[in-house]
Amino acid sequence: MSKFVAKPANSFSGHLKVPGDKSISHRSIMLGSLANGITKISGFLEGEDALSTLKAFQAMGVKIERNGDNVTIYGVGLNGLKKPLAPLNLGNSGTSIRLISGILAAQTFASELCGDESLSKRPMSRVINPLTKMGAVIESNDGxxxxxxxxxxxxxxxxxxxxxxxAQVKSCVLLAGLYAQGETCIKETAPTRDHTERMLKGLGYKVGVNRNKICLTGGAQLSAFAIQVPSDISSAAFFMVAASIAPKADITLTGVNINPTRTGVIDILKLMGANLSLSNKREIGGELLADIRIQSARLKGIHIPENLVPLAIDELPVIFIAASCAKGETILTGAKELRVKESDRIQVMADGLNILSIENEVLEDGIKIQGGVFLKPNVAIKSHHDHRISMSFAIASLRCHHDIEIEGVDNVKTSFPNFVELANFSGMNITEI
Structure with missing residues (x-):
């Protein structure tokens, strides 16, 4: 089992480009495979999760060529997939397994989906239920x-x-809807990332979006087009917080995806007093990009608005680190979804904060964190093999005067394969052993 040793550091600077957006990388493989024609992808995330999706479609007969972060897909059309010779193992990727379920529910062949120990604990009833309503027949291990x-x-x-x-459930149902008779409509209680809808439109599929309702009609075709994957705001978030809490920091993150359904982390950090600005805004392939500059700031505790929680759900663990360095109390509620991610992220983050002597109170759907000082940890922090937990506590080393050891960091490569390299290039001191 690998671990990080993050040594104290207090400066963080430079111009960085973080890897491609994981959500868009997944969808580009799936929809490119189902399109007619050749799809060319640039900026593809070379993390294990996105590669799990790529390998799954190769196993279903799709010719996919990869040269670094450039990928070429020879699409087989909506009905061109072939029965895989073995169960499809999606590793650690919840996005892969939930979205692919929607596609496989409509195929002429039977299939089986499995994953690693962490993924095997995650709830799948949330996709099984709507797919069953559509006519799918799915067996599971108690959900x-x-x-x-x-x-x-x-x-x-x-x-x-x-x-x-x-967004995973929404996308699963929409992908099944491509094959379904008649109209499929999804109604959301709160906005979630809309990459599936945007990419479907880019591939020429008619998708109706009216406030919180998304509709499409099955039976049309997808037409291949070039996809440029922007930098992942979820990965950029670690460095946004790093620059905000470091005593001396000035960092610029280039070409980051600022899709409005993903910018909760920016809004939350600004409410906390972060010194953060956006420039060079542009649109590429239906997605919005910008360069983000972050400098050191004195953060203050806030009650995180619940409407921002779905827009920052993957970034909340590192926001806990920002809260630990802020003056006063930060309160998070309405985030029960964090308990069914790669780990119970509320409890696992609270356990790590306890080791660093940060006062906190776990709530059923969130946490209260009292800003303070990171003291010498007497034991290693357990990440429970959750990549976002591992990276969040590594960032804490910018405000800790002692080494921080984090166990179980092997899954960092699922989403941010060059995290250590970029962090150290910018002034941190992380060793993986």
Whole structure:
């Protein structure tokens, strides 16, 4: 089991480009495979999660060529996938397994989906239920992996109110809707990332979006086009917080995705008093990009607005580190979804903050964090093999005068394969052993 040793550092500077957006990388492989024609992708995230998606579609007969972060997909059309010879193992990737379920539910062949120990604990009923309503036949292990999906089912469009704010569930149902008879509509309780809708439109598929309702009609085709993947704001968030808490910092992150359904971390940090500005805004392939400059700031505790929580759900662990360095109390509520990520991120972050002597109180749907000083940790922090936990506590070394050891950091490469390299280039001192 690998671990980080993050030694004290107090400066953080430079111009950086973080890897490609994970959500868009997943979807570009899936939709490029289902399109007619050749899709060329640049800026593809070379992390293990996105590669799990790529390998799954190769296993279903799609010719995909990769040269670094450039990928060429020879699309087979909506009905061109072939039965895989073995169960599809999606590793640690919840996005892969939930979105692919929607596609496989409509195929003529049977399939089986599995994953690693962490993914095998995550709830799949949230996609099984709506897919079953559409006519899919799926066996599971009491709502968890493995999933066995029966082939040859005729799907019918449904109107579905999302019980939880989840882009994965929304996207799963929309992808199944591509094959379904009639109209499929999703109604959201709160906005979630809309990369699937944007990319479907880019591939020429008609998608109706009216406030919190997204509709499409099955039976049309997808037409291949070039996709440029912007830098992932979820990865950039670690360095936004790093620059905000470091005593001496001036960092610029270039070409970051600022899709409005993903910018909760920017809004939250600004409310906390972060010295953060956006420049060079542009649109590429239906996605908004900007360069983000962050300098040192004196952060203050806030009650995080609940409407921002779904827009920052993956960035909340590192926001806990920002809260630990802020003056006063930060309160997070409405974030129960954090408990069913790669780990129970509320409890695991609280356990790590306790080791660093930061006062906190765990709530059922959030946490209260009292800003303070990181003291010498007497034991290693356990990340529970959750990549975002590992990177969040590594960032804390910018305000800690002692080494921080973080165990179980092997999954960092699922989303940010060059995290240590970029962090050290900018002034941090992290060793992986």
């Amino acid at each position: 968890k992996l493995p999933l066995k999906i029966k082939g040859g089912q005729i799907l019918k469009g449904i109107h579905y109110d999302l019980p939880v704010a989840s």
